[in-house]
Amino acid sequence: MTVILTEEAEADLRGIVEHIELDNPAAARAVYDEILECLRYLDQFPEMWPRVLPRSPIRKRSVSSYPYLIYYTVRQTDIVVLRVYDGRRRPLPFGDRTP
Secondary structure (H helix, E strand, O other): OEEEEOHHHHHHHHHHHHHHHOOOHHHHHHHHHHHHHHHHHHHHOOOOOOEOOOOOOEEEEEOOOOOEEEEEEEOOOEEEEEEEEEOOOOOOOOOOOOO
8 A cells, every 4th residue: 555645744754853853854864764654654553543433544653752642534445644743732533524
């Protein structure tokens, strides 16, 4: 399966890295690398992480070492990453619908 990032997810990732980079470029690289590793792992086990709601097509994967969440859907041939989100912020209003 191919992992595809939406424009929103790419912007989220870029914003996370740019924000951290202002104070600590090395930490920004570490966070970026960890998020990319999580995205690569999605390719191997896309249904391992829970759905945001029982009937929702959207799943949520946490980034182990950092407070970030990856929201994604699994399709026939690919995985679409919807958002990369700071879990300390207000939850995204995905519910049981696609954003």
